Amino acid sequence: MISIIVAIASNNAIGKDNRLLWHIPEDLKRFKKITIGQCVLMGKNTWYSLPVRPLPGRTNIVLTDVQGEIIEGCTTTYSIKEAVGKCDDSKDIFVIGGGMIYRQFLEIADRLIITHVHKDFDADIFFPEIDTAVWEEIEREDHGPDQHNDFAYSYVTYRRSV
Numbered sequence: 001m002i003s004i005i006v007a008i009a010s011n012n013a014i015g016k017d018n019r020l021l022w023h024i025p026e027d028l029k030r031f032k033k034i035t036i037g038q039c040v041l042m043g044k045n046t047w048y049s050l051p052v053r054p055l056p057g058r059t060n061i062v063l064t065d066v067q068g069e070i071i072e073g074c075t076t077t078y079s080i081k082e083a084v085g086k087c088d089d090s091k092d093i094f095v096i097g098g099g100m101i102y103r104q105f106l107e108i109a110d111r112l113i114i115t116h117v118h119k120d121f122d123a124d125i126f127f128p129e130i131d132t133a134v135w136e137e138i139e140r141e142d143h144g145p146d147q148h149n150d151f152a153y154s155y156v157t158y159r160r161s162v
């Protein structure tokens with residue numbers, strides 16, 4: 001099972017200056033709960049954006065096109081196929097970003113675990129439009145604004161329907 005996990009703004013924004021655009025503590029806790037014990041696969045920019053590297057309790061697999069480069073603290077891989085192959089069969093693969101990696105995995109992922117942030121953000125990295133002819137919504141949980149944020153957000157899971 002390959003799942004994409006991402007938080008996306010209303011205008012599809014996901015990052016700026018190699019950083020996230022918001023801080024939603026509940027979403028971070030949920031991210032940890034979902035991914036713990038599994039493989040997390042990411043691009044090199046996302047790896048270097050993590051405040052704590054590697055993400056503890058998970059197999060961290062990082063993609064770079066720079067052949068021979070060894071990134072300390074993770075399993076370094078040089079192609080999508082190799083990255084997927086590095087995950088133990090007993091574990092699920094969670095694709096955790098960023099923009100470049102999501103775009104490629106959208107073609108092969110089985111499931112999207114999306115936090116839809118109901119606000120537009122200024123950004124330099126965007127998630128592709130989710131094609132509802134391909135992706136069927138199977139779960140939704142809505143949350144209003146809270147003491148941390150002035151915007152509402154929804155956890156939505158999609159499965160590939162074609």
Ligand SMILES: NC(=O)c1ccc[n+]([C@@H]2O[C@H](COP(=O)([O-])OP(=O)(O)OC[C@H]3O[C@@H](n4cnc5c(N)ncnc54)[C@H](OP(=O)(O)O)[C@@H]3O)[C@@H](O)[C@H]2O)c1
Nearest residue numbers: 007015018019020043044045046064065097098099100101
């Ligand atoms: N909102 C969210 O949930 C979320 C989650 C994660 C990240 N983000 C944001 O996304 C942004 C980072 O995204 P990004 O698009 O700049 O970078 P990225 O996808 O994290 O990493 C891109 C790098 O991955 C490597 N790469 C990509 N495709 C590859 C392939 N097929 N084979 C081998 N290596 C490959 C390349 O590394 P080399 O340059 O070394 O060749 C490329 O430069 C940040 O702002 C981050 O905060 C947001």
